[in-house]
Amino acid sequence: MNDAELEPTDEAVERVLRAGDTRAGVTRFGASDATSIMQSESDASVWPSTDGEQFDREERAALRRVSGLSTELEDVTEVEYRQLRLENVVLIGVYSQGSLDDAENSLRELSALAETAGARVLDGVLQRRPHPDPSTYLGRGKVAELAAIVAALGADTVVADTELAPSQRRALEDQVKVKVIDRTAVILDIFSQHAKSREGKAQVELAQLEYLLPRLRGWGESMSRQAGGQVGGAGAGMGSRGPGETKIELDRRRIHNQMAKLRKQIAGMKPAREAKRANRRRNAVPSVAIAGYTNAGKSSLLNRITGAGVLVENALFATLDATVRRNTTPDGRVYTIADTVGFVRNLPHQLVEAFRSTLEEVGESDLIVHVVDAAHPDPAGQIATVRDVIGEVGARDIPELVVFNKADLVTPEERLVLQGLEPGALFASARTGEGVEAILDAIAAKLPDPAVEIDLLVPYDRGDVVSTLHETGRVLSVDYVEDGTRIRALASPEQAAQLAVFAADVAQA
Ligand SMILES: Nc1nc2c(ncn2[C@@H]2O[C@H](COP(=O)(O)OP(=O)(O)OP(=O)(O)O)[C@@H](O)[C@H]2O)c(=O)[nH]1
Ligand SMILES: [Mg+2]
Numbered sequence: 001m002n003d004a005e006l007e008p009t010d011e012a013v014e015r016v017l018r019a020g021d022t023r024a025g026v027t028r029f030g031a032s033d034a035t036s037i038m039q040s041e042s043d044a045s046v047w048p049s050t051d052g053e054q055f056d057r058e059e060r061a062a063l064r065r066v067s068g069l070s071t072e073l074e075d076v077t078e079v080e081y082r083q084l085r086l087e088n089v090v091l092i093g094v095y096s097q098g099s100l101d102d103a104e105n106s107l108r109e110l111s112a113l114a115e116t117a118g119a120r121v122l123d124g125v126l127q128r129r130p131h132p133d134p135s136t137y138l139g140r141g142k143v144a145e146l147a148a149i150v151a152a153l154g155a156d157t158v159v160a161d162t163e164l165a166p167s168q169r170r171a172l173e174d175q176v177k178v179k180v181i182d183r184t185a186v187i188l189d190i191f192s193q194h195a196k197s198r199e200g201k202a203q204v205e206l207a208q209l210e211y212l213l214p215r216l217r218g219w220g221e222s223m224s225r226q227a228g229g230q231v232g233g234a235g236a237g238m239g240s241r242g243p244g245e246t247k248i249e250l251d252r253r254r255i256h257n258q259m260a261k262l263r264k265q266i267a268g269m270k271p272a273r274e275a276k277r278a279n280r281r282r283n284a285v286p287s288v289a290i291a292g293y294t295n296a297g298k299s300s301l302l303n304r305i306t307g308a309g310v311l312v313e314n315a316l317f318a319t320l321d322a323t324v325r326r327n328t329t330p331d332g333r334v335y336t337i338a339d340t341v342g343f344v345r346n347l348p349h350q351l352v353e354a355f356r357s358t359l360e361e362v363g364e365s366d367l368i369v370h371v372v373d374a375a376h377p378d379p380a381g382q383i384a385t386v387r388d389v390i391g392e393v394g395a396r397d398i399p400e401l402v403v404f405n406k407a408d409l410v411t412p413e414e415r416l417v418l419q420g421l422e423p424g425a426l427f428a429s430a431r432t433g434e435g436v437e438a439i440l441d442a443i444a445a446k447l448p449d450p451a452v453e454i455d456l457l458v459p460y461d462r463g464d465v466v467s468t469l470h471e472t473g474r475v476l477s478v479d480y481v482e483d484g485t486r487i488r489a490l491a492s493p494e495q496a497a498q499l500a501v502f503a504a505d506v507a508q509a
Helices: 011-017 031-046 052-061 076-085 100-116 140-153 166-176 183-194 198-220 247-282 298-306 349-354 356-363 379-392 412-421 436-446 463-472 493-502 504-508
Strands: 088-095 120-128 157-160 179-182 287-292 323-328 334-339 367-373 400-405 452-458 474-481 484-491
Touching: 088 100, 088 140, 100 120, 100 183, 120 140, 140 166, 157 166, 157 183, 166 179, 166 198, 179 183, 183 198, 183 349, 198 247, 198 349, 287 298, 287 356, 287 379, 298 323, 298 334, 298 367, 298 400, 298 436, 367 379, 367 436, 379 400, 379 412, 400 436, 452 463, 452 493, 452 504, 463 474, 463 484, 463 493, 484 493
Parallel strands: 088 120, 088 157, 157 179, 287 334, 287 367, 367 400
Antiparallel strands: 323 334, 452 484, 474 484
């Protein structure tokens, strides 16, 4: 990215247009001022006085608090650390009849997401409503209550458990008087903080811009119309702008330009990635992809399995770029095993596209190790979400090995329930090491066997051929005869063709 061409005119747009450590689609909304205004208002006018009737109605109609959400700070250092960058957030959600459990789980997940993004969760409230209000998401009356809660807690941000329409976000901000963001913005924010590779960063930025584009109008209201043609030192296209062009149009054009540039960059990186993958395929090295819900313990298990130093964090989306390791089966066959980005329900559609690169690893693997957090309140929902995404990347037909991780955290009774859910699943704990051997054996058993049987006589000076066969084929028998090593093995068709010169009958003839 070229920072130099961009004159900072609007904070939110600039931040996203800047590469790397951008915070997604998040605009500062003068939170502190707004909060103090609300505090004076909140005590009298907004909170209704309560009587018995009211409580009864509250039972049926009030915003429902989801308990156990507020962030617990463990020690003073953590408090200090968090205060450096924290936003204090209140979460909101809407649920329809019968979907309360689901809504609570979703709000818990949003809470974990917000914390991962660096926020402090003060409270979470749900409103029961057949549908979200098209103009304000929560119903009008509830928005006033929310404003009071926000003021009372001193929150500076509201996070909605949905993807808000730009107009809903604006209407909510107008009434609640603090910044309002949605689930998608939080996920984009996390992704932008964690993406490490050049391609990952470019893809996240592209997703951020795509998210930002239809939302520009919201910021436009607080922007002054620019004087005709007078844009302080802005970059490309300056001569072509007519008088009175609004700042939004300018921003929109810059965003479009930037997106085009990023798409080109990403397209340019694809051949390298494909070449790498093609290379693995040519060598007939089978590949295993570890997939699963975010925070299920995929990276921890990969560490256990391969002894690799993969970043493990108790945060969602610790892994955002595929990490590929090499491993061997107990009988000596080599395979690759790739860690992948975690799945999450309602993955912003911008990101499904943006993260094809990691998910492609899943789509082209020979075996998917589907890791599930055994201690999660809704494992079935997580499994379903992951399988949906697996389907989306065209990987539905790939063999799947389900592993319930964090087995150290569940009771024997819970195990039985989980086993009922997925009869073929294994139990494991990356923490204690339980079940890791069984996973390794299951991987070995499920890896595709190379298809062609070959019978070779390899001269003694070609030890490399013998060792390659041990790694990539499946050796059936080895005899040391006068002219060399007589070796019978299963190999891929490509490999069999390459090794035809050593075929035993040819050599002996
Ligand atoms: N008790 C227990 N905790 C575990 C186990 N495996 C992983 N964890 C913890 O779960 C959290 C998430 O682990 P990760 O390995 O980062 O999970 P991940 O699936 O790679 O997560 P993302 O990359 O963020 O999608 C960490 O705090 C781990 O220490 C386990 O077997 N038992
Ligand atoms: Mg991970």
